[in-house]
Amino acid sequence: MVLSLDPRRCALLLIDMQRDFCTPGGYAASAGLDVARLRAVVPAQQRLLAAARRAGLLVVHTREGHRADLSDLLPAKRRRAERAGAPIGARGPLGRLLLRGEYGHDFIDELQPQAGEPVIDKPGYSAFHATDLELILRARGIDTLLLTGVTTEVCVSSTLRSAVERGFECITLADACASADPALHAAALAMIGVEGGLFGRVADTAGVLAALAEDTR
Numbered sequence: 001m002v003l004s005l006d007p008r009r010c011a012l013l014l015i016d017m018q019r020d021f022c023t024p025g026g027y028a029a030s031a032g033l034d035v036a037r038l039r040a041v042v043p044a045q046q047r048l049l050a051a052a053r054r055a056g057l058l059v060v061h062t063r064e065g066h067r068a069d070l071s072d073l074l075p076a077k078r079r080r081a082e083r084a085g086a087p088i089g090a091r092g093p094l095g096r097l098l099l100r101g102e103y104g105h106d107f108i109d110e111l112q113p114q115a116g117e118p119v120i121d122k123p124g125y126s127a128f129h130a131t132d133l134e135l136i137l138r139a140r141g142i143d144t145l146l147l148t149g150v151t152t153e154v155c156v157s158s159t160l161r162s163a164v165e166r167g168f169e170c171i172t173l174a175d176a177c178a179s180a181d182p183a184l185h186a187a188a189l190a191m192i193g194v195e196g197g198l199f200g201r202v203a204d205t206a207g208v209l210a211a212l213a214e215d216t217r
Contacts, residue, residue, distance in 0.1 A: 003171070003203060003211035011058040011142045014045060015127060015149025015156050017111045018063055020104040022150065025093030027104065030086035033180035038150045042110050044176040044205045045148050049111065055212045058140050061113045062120040062127045064155060065098045065105045072123045072130075125158035134166060144169040146208060148176035153184040160192070160199055170200030173208060 020026035022039050029035050052059050066073045070089050081088045081098075090097050094104030100121060113119055120131050127133050137145075145168050149156050156177050163170050172192055179185035192199040 003207050004214075005144065005208070005211045007055040007057050007212070009142055010144040010146065011060055011137060011140070012048060012052040012146045013060050013062065013127065013148065013159065014049065014111060015062050015147065015159055016064050016151075017042070017045065017061070017107055017149055018065075018105060019094055019108055020065075020098055020102075022108050023094065023104070025104070027081075027086050027088075027092075027097045028150075028180070030090075030092060030097060031081075031084040033151075035180075037180050037182075038178045039108075041148070041150075041176050041178040042108070044173070046110060048146070048148060048173065048176055048205055048208060051209050051212045052146075053114070057146075057212075058137075058142060059113070059117045060120060060127075060133065060136070061107060061111070061117060062122055062133075062149070062155075062159075063100075063105060063107070064122055064125070065100045065102075066123055068096075068099055068101065070099075077124075125155045126162040127155070127159040128162040128166065129158075137168070142168075144171070147172045150178050151184075152177040152179045153181075153188040157188050157191075164199050171203050171208070172200060173205055174202050175204050 021028045024035055088098045095102030118136050120127050120133050122131050145163055147156055147160055160170055174189055189202050192202050
């Protein structure tokens, strides 16, 4: 697939590349997920991030987490985390799990935001739920989103579906998204292409890098 991207109207989303999901001792590890699989996409994301910054794309970083008093944690989500063996707010090696301000809640060292790059703190799975992400995108005239992050089947997929409902064109980067379960990763990507691309397109890092290089010549 040949891509054509307008850097002025395109944003790169890095979804939930946090220590709690990508570092041993965090929320994902406590829930029994294979953190090594989640970290495997970091090199691809680093290449995308560097290219996006050179091309002048809007770069948005998202973090899933809750207030220290858990006042924004819905009871159903609390129960789901408890069933997974990783109660939100429980103390762990990286601090209290999925709480804003804790060491584990912040981004991994390899993908830290630069000054001026929006950080979206979200209490749910979709980056649009209970956040000002849509306002930020509309204010910048963004109509196309490049989606990367973890996990493919949960927060990436939830954000993708929310974006499509809001009229954004979406490109999901298969090799820059990750799941602890390869079967779920494959299924989530396969669903994007139903009915001729109901949820946008699936591409790879090489294709996006080539498109950005072409569009900035």
